[in-house]
Amino acid sequence: MFDDLRRNFVMNPRNGLVIKPFRKAHANRDNDQELVKLTQYLLAIAELDDLSVLDHKNWEFFAEGNAKNRRRT
Secondary structure, eight states, X not given: OEESOGGGGTTOXXXXXXXXXXXXXXXXXXXXXXXXXXXXXXXXXXXXXXXXXOOGGGHHHHHXXXXXXXXXX
16 A cells, blocks of 8 residues: 555555655656656565565665666666
8 A cells, every 4th residue: 555644554554655745746747756766666576475574664765775776787
């Protein structure tokens, strides 16, 4: 589950991934990279057998590191 509001994960705290809200769409639409980063993260974890071991709080750092590693190879 993805959302920009933490309160929406109360019933499923380990299954929620907080993303940055999309604000001022008319001014930020060309610079917003949140969904691109989210895609990188999802691709990086897609092959894992057990997603319950992940700490989604640091998903952006995981996605950044994984993207850098893919560019090197």
